[in-house]
Amino acid sequence: MTYLDAAAAIVGPTQILTGEALAPWRRDWTGQYLSDPAGLVRPGSTAEVSALLALASRHGQAIVPVSGATGLTGGAVAGPEAVLLSTERLSTIRSISAAERTAEVEAGVVLSTLHAAAEEEGLLYPVTFGARGSARIGGLLATNAGGSNVLAYGNTRDTCLGIEAVLPDGRVLSLMSALHKDNSGLNLRHLMIGSEGQLGIITAAVLKLVPAPRIRATAMLAPRDLAAALTLLNRLQDETGGKVVACEYMPDIYIAGHLRYVAGAREPFGQRHAHNVMIELASPSAADAAPGEDGQPRLSAQLEALLAGALEEGLILDATIAQSEAQRAEMWARRESAAELTFARRPFVDCDIAVPLAQVAAFLQLIRQRVRALVPGAEDMVVAHLGDGNIHYTIYPGEAGLAQAAELRALVDGTAVELGGSFSAEHGIGLSKLPAMRAVKDPVAVETMRAIKAALDPAGLLNAGKTIP
Numbered sequence: 001m002t003y004l005d006a007a008a009a010i011v012g013p014t015q016i017l018t019g020e021a022l023a024p025w026r027r028d029w030t031g032q033y034l035s036d037p038a039g040l041v042r043p044g045s046t047a048e049v050s051a052l053l054a055l056a057s058r059h060g061q062a063i064v065p066v067s068g069a070t071g072l073t074g075g076a077v078a079g080p081e082a083v084l085l086s087t088e089r090l091s092t093i094r095s096i097s098a099a100e101r102t103a104e105v106e107a108g109v110v111l112s113t114l115h116a117a118a119e120e121e122g123l124l125y126p127v128t129f130g131a132r133g134s135a136r137i138g139g140l141l142a143t144n145a146g147g148s149n150v151l152a153y154g155n156t157r158d159t160c161l162g163i164e165a166v167l168p169d170g171r172v173l174s175l176m177s178a179l180h181k182d183n184s185g186l187n188l189r190h191l192m193i194g195s196e197g198q199l200g201i202i203t204a205a206v207l208k209l210v211p212a213p214r215i216r217a218t219a220m221l222a223p224r225d226l227a228a229a230l231t232l233l234n235r236l237q238d239e240t241g242g243k244v245v246a247c248e249y250m251p252d253i254y255i256a257g258h259l260r261y262v263a264g265a266r267e268p269f270g271q272r273h274a275h276n277v278m279i280e281l282a283s284p285s286a287a288d289a290a291p292g293e294d295g296q297p298r299l300s301a302q303l304e305a306l307l308a309g310a311l312e313e314g315l316i317l318d319a320t321i322a323q324s325e326a327q328r329a330e331m332w333a334r335r336e337s338a339a340e341l342t343f344a345r346r347p348f349v350d351c352d353i354a355v356p357l358a359q360v361a362a363f364l365q366l367i368r369q370r371v372r373a374l375v376p377g378a379e380d381m382v383v384a385h386l387g388d389g390n391i392h393y394t395i396y397p398g399e400a401g402l403a404q405a406a407e408l409r410a411l412v413d414g415t416a417v418e419l420g421g422s423f424s425a426e427h428g429i430g431l432s433k434l435p436a437m438r439a440v441k442d443p444v445a446v447e448t449m450r451a452i453k454a455a456l457d458p459a460g461l462l463n464a465g466k467t468i469p
């Protein structure tokens with residue numbers, strides 16, 4: 001009996017997909033990685049995931065977990081030897097506790113579904129990014145996703161209190177705690193978060209919620225340069241008591257790309273500026289939302305006053321504050337078109353790196369010189385979560401320059417590390433960052449990862465060939 005035949009007895013034959021039915025999983029979101037799995041299995045409970053992994057262990061069957069399939073590093077692609085295990089049917093929000101401000105959710109819950117459910121309780125699940133309509137909690141946890149609100153609320157890791165995962169041999173690791181303090185031994189929850197399906201399949205989690213903002217004040221700014229942007233960010237944090245929740249960088253090439261590739265796109269300002277930053281302040285406080293003497297909410301008035309001062313001082317050259325939800329949505333849509341406009345041109349070499357906040361400008365200057373020295377005529381695209389130093393840097397080397405894709409990637413990764421940064425900020429390792437793991441990650445760290453992988457998955461059946469070289 002094949003693995004898929006035996007799996008059908010666990011999940012029912014309709015939950016096994018093969019052949020034509022696998023079409024949606026054959027190509028990843030970026031179109032860079034192709035899959036050709038033997039099949040896809042859709043368990044409906046933790047018990048079924050457990051039975052499927054125990055079965056895989058007995059059959060020596062390679063398994064690749066997949067949640068929303070929006071990952072950008074090739075982490076969920078599968079070859080013909082592997083079976084995809086989808087979490088999509090684990091889609092229950094088991095409970096939301098308004099009193100404790102927590103949500104207990106299954107791994108297949110779509111991020112935007114959790115956002116909506118939290119909002120109904122006057123709460124917010126703060127991790128957010130452009131793929132929120134498809135990405136699922138299991139994928140967020142497996143990649144420790146970041147997004148646009150990291151400077152205020154942290155990465156997915158920082159929002160997770162408890163986790164449930166099925167180990168490669170089928171045992172269920174149950175750490176579904178809602179505790180904020182629990183120092184009972186090694187922190188296996190944090191080991192599972194960001195492990196990209198190497199150590200187990202995450203089936204459920206307890207997540208922290210925060211009070212929903214009553215007021216948001218959003219603006220597009222044109223800082224004089226990136227140093228001025230950082231000065232202003234720190235000032236806004238200081239003056240508002242840390243209410244900046246997003247600080248997103250879009251240089252002129254990004255604005256040009258947005259206008260070129262996204263229907264209905266508009267210039268942020270009357271004239272084009274070299275540096276453009278979208279900033280958002282948010283507050284759950286009724287006092288911040290209440291109208292002041294000029295009739296506008298106090299937080300908006302405070303932002304306006306601070307930006308007026310920054311304009312006078314020359315820190316910024318231009319600013320537009322959203323006056324309506326529609327204007328705010330337009331600002332966010334501009335930023336969240338990043339993946340669409342970046343991948344509209346091909347071929348590309350996409351990189352996701354982090355550097356210390358004060359090194360963003362140095363990184364961009366250095367990498368452009370180095371890229372053009374290697375591939376003359378290469379173009380690039382930049383968009384950054386400026387508030388946490390995360391730069392999405394994409395190179396368009398042209399068909400001829402594509403032969404140097406590996407060198408270009410190594411150049412970007414190496415330059416980030418040289419400036420005290422990381423070659424992987426928020427998208428994880430998957431397949432695309434394996435060369436950097438080999439080349440620049442501390443060798444003792446890699447050996448330790450291998451030892452942990454071997455201890456939990458001695459046969460190497462779970463998401464083999466990725467993440468840990």
Ligand SMILES: Cc1cc2nc3c(=O)[nH]c(=O)nc-3n(C[C@H](O)[C@H](O)[C@H](O)COP(=O)(O)OP(=O)(O)OC[C@H]3O[C@@H](n4cnc5c(N)ncnc54)[C@H](O)[C@@H]3O)c2cc1C
Nearest residue numbers: 067068069070071075129136138139142145146147197202
């Ligand atoms: C338009 C767009 C915008 C994006 N913006 C951001 C952003 O701002 N910040 C950011 O961090 N990411 C971003 N991403 C990347 C991606 O959305 C995130 O990495 C997301 O967390 C992946 O979730 P997913 O459910 O799609 O996971 P998948 O793509 O299905 O899987 C990702 C990895 O996790 C593993 N995995 C999946 N589910 C499980 C599970 N239950 N247990 C164990 N392993 C599992 C897979 O094997 C794979 O290695 C963006 C992607 C797109 C397409």
